[in-house]
Amino acid sequence: MADKPKKTRIRVMALDSIPAGEGEFNADTIKEQKKTLPEGVTSKMVYGDVLDIAWPSFVELFLTQVAAMVNMMMVGGLGASAIAAVGLTTQPRFLLMTFFMALNVGSTAMVARSKGAGNQERANLFMRQVLMINFGLTLLVSVAGYATAGHMIRFMAAGGQTEETIIGGIIYLRIQMLGFLFFAITATITAALRGAGETRVAMVYNLVANVVNVFTGFLIIYGRFGFPRLELVGASIALVFGQFVAFVLAMWSVMSGRYYLHLRFKDGFMPNKDAITQVVRIGFPSMLEQLAMRVGMIIFNLFIAGLGTVAFATHQITMNIQAMSFMTGQAFAVSGTSLVGQSLGRKRLDMAHHYASKTRRIGMCVAILMGITFFFFGRQIVGLYTYEAEIIAMGGGIMMMMAFILPFQNSQFILAGALRGAGDTKATAVIVFITVLFMRPIMGFITINAFELGLWGAWITIACDQLVRTGLVMLRFYSGKWMSIKGITG
Secondary structure, eight states, X not given: OOOOOSOOOOOOHHHHTSOOOOXXXXXXXXXXXXXXXXTTOOHHHHHHHHHHHHHHHHHHHHHHHHHHHHHHHHHHTTOHHHHHHHHHHHHHHHHHHHHHHHHHHHHHHHHHHHHHTTOHHHHHHHHHHHHHHXXXXXXXXXXXXXXXXXXXXXXXXXXXXXXXXXXXXXXXXXXXXXXXXHXXXXXXXXXXXXXXXXXXXXXXXXXXXXXXXXXXXXXXXXXXXXOOOOHHHHHHHHHHHHHHHHHHHHHHHHHSSOSSXXXXXXXXXXXXXXXXXXXXXXXXXXXXXXXXXXXXXXXXHHHHHTTOHHHHHHHHHHHHHHHHHHHHHHHHHHHHHHHHHHHHHTTOHHHHHHHHHHHHHHHHHHHHHHHHHHHHHHHHHHHTTOOOHHHHXXXXXHHHHHHHHHHHHHHHHHHHHHHHHTTOHHHHHHHHIIIIIIIHHHHHIIIIIISOOHHHHHXXXXXXXXXXXXXXXXXXXXXXXXXXXXXXXX
16 A cells, blocks of 8 residues: 655645646657646746755755865865875765666656656655665675775876875775765665655755764864864764764655655565666666766876876866856756656656756756856855965866856756656766767867866866767757657656
């Protein structure tokens, strides 16, 4: 019997106001229905649905990145070597996250489909199946990551970093591996909640975790109020402690029965072939996409690491700031994924298109405002991380270039999120293969090494990659092929 939540946080008003579709649309019908909203649905209702899901995700992701920025600023007080040490761990951690994050993409899409189809029991089944798989997978990945941390960090250093920086990176990464399971399970629960449109609860527990992370870091990085001065070790411990707090709160959220998704151990975790097949059908291309992205980014970062500690530290600061801009695109991508998935679950292809288009429109406006801020106040923002004049000057110039690509970047994130909500992960994987795995490393080698443009060459490459990727994602979305993905059911 379907589990009835005590409190539903999100109500998709536009979908609730119209009947479910038949699922059989010819090309002419779809083209016509994309032009105007269905009877009984207004633009205000659609925008309201988008913002209902996006704003908690935006707050959550924004504050998570603020916490990461504050941590980096605290580490920055230890010097450029400490910043570079943390930077060496970034791509290895992302690479290790690839496996369980790919399944989370499938979980989000399938929970959204199930909710759209009115099948709460099946939504809970998808969450349990992904939790079961990711638990075992993350245990293996954590052990492997801890054991190979030294090899990964030395490889990432590319001969351009000091021994002090390398040792700091190894210690930081190994501590991260000790708490990797907490992070992975929390991310899995968050992905399922997003599919159901329950973004407020994830916002709350991640906000608490970020406060814990920053406060703990404040105490133990520099040894304040009688706590030991642990420097980089303290920064990594603080991050793991925050992740543990998020894990506890996330588990309580889905076990409490207060929300659409309800985790009950008595329901069991026995493998369900049909559920696993559908999650993997979406998640496997996403895993290939993420692997391609990580390999491409690792190769690209090797070129930058070879430029020396100051250039690499500057790059880490500007990438840390750029991640703030990612948060806006990713927050609206959550809306796109959830609402497109729910629309397709109700067989409303027309609404799926309307939701995606209007989500992109809002995301573009936010990106333009952020770009203006980065353009005029870039040097001041970089100056929050370090007092080193060379880093501030170079970083400020890069921020101006970053401001230009933000609107395109946000469009790409949002429409790619819509494609994932439709289960069209093969297309996004192909696009990443073309741009990040091939175009970025080749162009990076040419601009950084052959033309000797240094860090400027790296960011010219990043800008070109983002522009091409945006164009390809837009072509795929507006082709409408994502509307007819086969073999995916709620």
